Amino acid sequence: MKEKPTREQIVEAADRLFYERGFEHTSFADIADVVKISRGNFYHHFKSKDEILRAVIEARVASTREMLARWEAASDNPAERIRSYIDVLIAHRTPIMKYGCPVGTLCSELARLGHASRTEANALFGLFRQWLRREFERLGRARDSDTLALHLIARSQGVAVMANAFHDEAFIRREARMLYAWLAQYCPEQEQTHE
Amino acid sequence: MKEKPTREQIVEAADRLFYERGFEHTSFADIADVVKISRGNFYHHFKSKDEILRAVIEARVASTREMLARWEAASDNPAERIRSYIDVLIAHRTPIMKYGCPVGTLCSELARLGHASRTEANALFGLFRQWLRREFERLGRARDSDTLALHLIARSQGVAVMANAFHDEAFIRREARMLYAWLAQYCPEQEQTHE
């Protein structure tokens, strides 16, 4: 069995820990513990904690792009594509209730720390924003596509924050249904097969 | 000029710093700096950081109750009262863009830390939830008053998260208008004088 390169293992572990415990609350020792390397070995791969953060954000950008590409491949219908975005709330409900949204919590933490990588983290929101905007445009909403995209992301973020606070799965499902209904009003007439 | 009691000054400073920098990121030295007392003096008033956190949450609960009481005093109309809640997004747009929502960010941070005072912090959401629920009931929505209350809080939280990430004032105003419109659909027929 071929092991993954150490650097990649570090980024994966950091990615998970930054999500579960937060960036600041995660120490080198925590990451080294998971990867099972010494702290000394650490600095061979990353010179500073900020450097790990940058690598984690890059990895998340890459995986987000892949996910968006998968949604595009899965359907040609813009409404169905946008529904894929809403579906994430349901599919990831367990970690969301435990830890919130990975993008939202990271951006909030970095904003508060006034961290230099803030902008890069916000770019994650930007990816969804642009992608959703394009799909809303294809739904014939060229004039307010950005407004709709931002609105949908904000609604999802709100659901994540409240689900995290109250650990309420029924709430997530209910809000997801509301979002499907909200989306439906922007769709040209067609049978709603979803769920 | 009579000075405020030191304890009160500490709680006020901690309240502000916990909001602006976060609970974990705020050190005793930071608070002592603001209040202009020594760190040693600190422990005369509070035995631990958690004790300050509890005092801060208590203070926020008290000030929230006062705010809700003011909204009740300002109008007898449940729709107008609920609008007072939405108004906060506009009135506090500047700190929200800078630091997010004080309740949301605290609850998210404590949830992530697995902090013991998590429950008390969530009670802040609970205050708004119960209050909004009662007003929705008075609007004749006894059956789904809690759903509507939670939905409205979630929407606000989403706006706060995104406004914080993108520093977008126009977005806040737009979303507030959408919320006023959303609320209007639950109101019995009457002229909409608001804004």
Place this chain on the structure above:
DNA sequence: GTCTATAGACGGATAGAC
């Protein structure tokens, strides 16, 4: 003399950097 507020030094632990 006692009680309370304040100040400052010290120790243990942890984390980041090298």
Place this chain on the structure above:
DNA sequence: GTCTATCCGTCTATAGAC
């Protein structure tokens, strides 16, 4: 593995009110 910085928490000392 070590070095340094930071931070929490404790301990002791001082000053003034009563």
